[in-house]
Amino acid sequence: MAASELSADQQKKVDSLREAVADKLQASAELRVWCTNSCLQRYLRAREWDLTKATKQLHKSTEWRESYRPDSIRWEDIQEEAKTGKTYLGQHRDLDGRPVIIMRPRNENSKNVDRQLKFLVYNLELASRRADEAGEGKMTWLIDFEGYSYRNAPPIKLSLHALHLLQSHYPERLGLALCYHPPMLFSLTWKATSPFIDPVTYRKIHFVDKDDKGRTFMSEMFGDQHLEACLGGTNAFVFDYESHGHQMREEDAKLQRSIKEAAES
Missing domain, CATH: 3.40.525.10 (CRAL-TRIO lipid binding domain)
Structure with missing residues (x-):
């Protein structure tokens, strides 16, 4: 669902959900790359646009990502x-x-x-x-x-x-x-x-x-x-x-470039 397709109430909830994790996003380029508008909408849709439930789940996911660091896993x-x-x-x-x-x-x-x-x-x-x-x-x-x-x-x-x-x-x-x-x-x-x-x-x-x-x-x-x-x-x-590994290394490098750009912005 694109932002233009959201109702005014839904857009308000997306904004509120982003604000709920604003401090974490400010401190982490990895989380900023991951936590896009589409990501926020998915968490809300999964909880039927219940902001309280979506906020609780998003906090759990940010905590998991900070500890497990899925975006730091490399092909090697x-x-x-x-x-x-x-x-x-x-x-x-x-x-x-x-x-x-x-x-x-x-x-x-x-x-x-x-x-x-x-x-x-x-x-x-x-x-x-x-x-x-x-x-x-x-x-x-x-x-x-x-x-x-x-x-x-x-x-x-x-x-x-x-x-x-x-x-x-x-x-x-x-x-x-x-x-x-x-x-x-x-x-x-x-x-x-x-x-x-x-x-x-x-x-x-x-x-x-x-x-x-x-x-x-x-x-x-x-x-x-x-x-x-x-x-x-x-x-x-x-x-x-071998060819799959080569492709995965390229994907790893692409992700790291995105994180670096987010860190520098």
Whole structure:
């Protein structure tokens, strides 16, 4: 929602929310880069424009960002997690213009929950910036469950942490989550985590089978030419760790330039 589309009351709430964290923004270039008008609007929309609730949540997020420092995570910090291509930002957006995070649990290569969470946050930050560039502000998650097993299934603790991060500190970021060809085994994880998913997020989660209906749905969401062949499309893309790392270093440098500009302004 652009500023011009806000009602007078909504704009007043955006201004009040910004004022509530003004001291923190003044002291931190990183927070100023993150806490844009669009960011403030997302926190208000997530709390149905309840200023008190949005202010409380925004304060929690600024405290989290000050302590966890998601914008200071570099490729070198998480590159070991990325080697197998278990999670990465896709080459193409979906047909609604949203950046796509592709996840493949079968490629899990770590049991370190803290490092896994840092890797997830790195990708959420990247996808969020890409989403803002497009103006949509939202991202799509495409989870490819082919080869999912007890061996590579993420621990419930990690799934709950990830859910908490998304709902608490990335409100209104998820546009769509597609669970592609989930096996019966996944139902155990879903049963454990779904009660903690808020109703708005829950409605954005779709389960897609590898049948004709599923292939049609995937084609309509991504376009065959942009959809990887292993997902039913015609795109020959295969994840390459070295080229991906080069791209991520460029993204890191771009973010640091933005923070430096904010610090000097």
